[in-house]
Amino acid sequence: MAKALRKPQEEETRSYTERIRELIEQDCVQGARKLLAEALERGEQEEDFPILQSVLGPAKFLRFVDEREPDRTPEFQWLKTHSKDYRGQWVALAEDRLLAHSAEIQEVHAAVKAMTLNRRPLMLYVE
Amino acid sequence: MLTLEGAAFTQGRSTFSDHSKEAPELSAKIFVRLLVGDLDSAVIAQLDTGAAWSVLEPKVANLLGLTKAEGFSTFLETRFGRKAGKLVKVPIRFLADEGASFETQGTFFICSDWPDGRTFLGYSGLLDSIRFAFDPQANHFYFGPGV
Numbered sequence: 001m002a003k004a005l006r007k008p009q010e011e012e013t014r015s016y017t018e019r020i021r022e023l024i025e026q027d028c029v030q031g032a033r034k035l036l037a038e039a040l041e042r043g044e045q046e047e048d049f050p051i052l053q054s055v056l057g058p059a060k061f062l063r064f065v066d067e068r069e070p071d072r073t074p075e076f077q078w079l080k081t082h083s084k085d086y087r088g089q090w091v092a093l094a095e096d097r098l099l100a101h102s103a104e105i106q107e108v109h110a111a112v113k114a115m116t117l118n119r120r121p122l123m124l125y126v127e
Numbered sequence: 128m129l130t131l132e133g134a135a136f137t138q139g140r141s142t143f144s145d146h147s148k149e150a151p152e153l154s155a156k157i158f159v160r161l162l163v164g165d166l167d168s169a170v171i172a173q174l175d176t177g178a179a180w181s182v183l184e185p186k187v188a189n190l191l192g193l194t195k196a197e198g199f200s201t202f203l204e205t206r207f208g209r210k211a212g213k214l215v216k217v218p219i220r221f222l223a224d225e226g227a228s229f230e231t232q233g234t235f236f237i238c239s240d241w242p243d244g245r246t247f248l249g250y251s252g253l254l255d256s257i258r259f260a261f262d263p264q265a266n267h268f269y270f271g272p273g274v
Contacts, residue, residue: 024199024201025204027179027203029180029250048199054216054234055252056251057234058273059232059234059255059256059257060216060231061230061231061256061272062231062232064138064229064230065227065228065229067220067223068222068224068225069141069160069223069228071142072160090243105186105187105190106190109168109190112167112168120169121168121169122160122170122171123166123168124170124171125243125244
């Protein structure tokens with residue numbers, strides 16, 4: 001008598017970390033979170049679990065800050081007029097003033113850091 | 128700032144841009160300003176609830192030393208193709224025009240092979256943990272920590 005064909009369930013040989021990585025690569029974040037929770041509930045321990053718990057976890061609220069962002073209309077107006085002259089560069093702006101520009105963000109950052117300003121600059125890359 | 132059934136829903140409000148000279152696409156997008164790490168200057172990021180992860184553009188990440196920070200190495204399928212990088216926790220501050228700005232630590236994908244100036248705020252580990260709302264007629268973005 002012929003036996004019923006039944007494919008035995010394949011045993012999972014990959015580590016939890018590998019399986020979680022695969023889920024992350026597939027944008028299955030909920031699946032990755034569930035699998036990590038399952039591993040932790042089973043008492044499994046793998047080297048990447050602490051960092052996975054951190055990056056798969058929710059954003060952590062740190063604090064409220066009493067800071068107001070100024071009206072950036074002057075900066076955007078400057079960009080509208082001048083951005084064509086700074087393509088491929090980082091620019092730092094405060095109101096309608098160009099504070100620094102360079103292809104290297106470090107140079108712009110250093111230049112701005114050396115200034116005393118009463119308005120937080122806006123720094124962006126001009127494509 | 129915004130209330131829901133009498134209780135505070137969000138605490139801060141900022142004005143967003145719905146287009147950018149730096150991302151010349153035809154359809155409207157939402158660009159907000161924020162601080163990243165201990166950077167003194169505000170930067171611009173595109174809000175993308177459809178993206179699984181936030182992405183921090185590499186020059187800013189490098190400037191803040193985040194390319195060497197502890198993270199989880201992985202590949203992601205992105206609008207710029209399959210990219211290798213790592214997921215890292217990054218402190219950011221949502222800047223308010225009115226109400227309270229707030230700081231949170233969200234998960235960002237950091238990848239050296241990523242176009243300059245393109246920072247995205249995605250869903251997992253960031254937008255899924257905060258409260259936000261839009262007033263598209265006024266270009267207002269309301270935000271606050273989740274509960």
